[in-house]
Amino acid sequence: MIQMTDVSKNFGQEKVLNQINLTISDNELVVLLGPSGAGKSTLLRCINGLERVSAGSVSVDGKQVTTNKKELRLLRKNIGMIFQQFHLVKRMSVLDNVLCGRLAYTGTLSSIFKRFERRDYELTLHYLEKVGLVDKRNARADELSGGQQQRVAIARSLVQEPKLLLADEPVASLDPKTANSILELLSLIKNEEKLTVVITLHQMDLAKKYGKRIVGLNNGQIVADMAADLISIDELYQLYEDQALISQKQFSMSDQEKVAIHA
Template sequence: MIYIDKVNKSFGNDLVLQSMSCHIERYTPTVILGPSGAGKSTLLRCINGLVSVDSGQVAVDNVTLSRDPKKLREFRKSIGMIFQQFNLIKRISVLENVLCGRLAYTSLFQSLLTKFTNADYELACQYLDKVGLYEKRFQKAGQLSGGQQQRVGIARALVQRPKVLLADEPVASLDPKTALVILDLLTKISEEEKISLVLTLHSVELAMQYSKKIIGLTQGKIIAQYDTNKTSADEICSVYDHEEVVNL
């Protein structure tokens, strides 16, 4: 489903990803786990082309990530992205924020005028209802709570009709109770919509609860890959101090 082959990425003199290779199977909820600065967010951004790799290849469904702007735009249609800080335009309505997820399907002229079809509006309302925010669709996004704003971010990603949903620390800014609600929602929707879900997290407990596979990163390297049904929390905690490659 997602193939990452010998990927390297640097920012200046800082080597963030080092000869990284792995694959993520279709419909297998996967968590990329590791300490701050391990390269988790960069890896996600390389998968959807927000960050270009220095060398190596990234492919989704046998389609290789391209540097060509037109091909990259088409590639990104199939990959939804959810951000830690929500990345909403807080001065516009919830509905308008969700409709931003349809921009990849509009012409440049329509995008500049932010014109959407009736089908786009229906789809946005459908997903707002699915995340429990239909009644707040005309409210400004900045007036919502953190958990509600993240629900808007989820709906915005879903209107792309993605094959893959990437979530970068989606609950890091939320309280523990709300975090569980959001993760429950993400896993439920990914199962119902048959979307492959890939998350970055810090918590070993949450990683075990919400994934079938865990990829452990440290200092830009994959040091472990775990099947959560065949390992323990203590073994997974070794991601935070282990330096040897482990496959369990």
């Protein structure tokens, strides 16, 4: 479970996150939706300790996200992260890129000498199979299409055997068809691996299609939090186009809607 309590984050004078209160239960698939600059990436980065909150607290599975290096390393072992730009090592093979996800488990010395164990290879092949790329294992990462590279990045995060997967705009660089296939894969993996998944998106149609719960973020504040089934695309558009409707929507959220989120 992720719990954010009264979280604020400033960069200099700019308040990027403003009093965020958010609880995400195990096995949820949450889409964090918002326009560019809303604070989505910053919020995700506060969950795995890449950013330090200015006020408030964040905990994952009951443990406070701290700045202590050893504790952060333990926390991040359980958190997989994927990015818009994939962040693969371009010149390395697909197999080696995925193996890198196991580095959190090998000691520092053995990682320097790349001494992976049999289990590391087994997991790598298992997850490459799962993302449909086992045949490409010897290809160089930069020989693959964008969608394939994102699949490699997903496999790399899964060999880490995380409990939580954070995906920051994972489909922003992909064409619509590929974007859909990647989000379908993430939904499938969430169920099969029993993960908690948080995906940031700026596309409302994709948020509605793949998010079970949508948390709307604007100007560093949560402006909506509801089951995706209970909000229409039109309402989502209004949330971001008409500032007056933002507050109206907040007030008009019924208890039934609030309960439905956790159903």
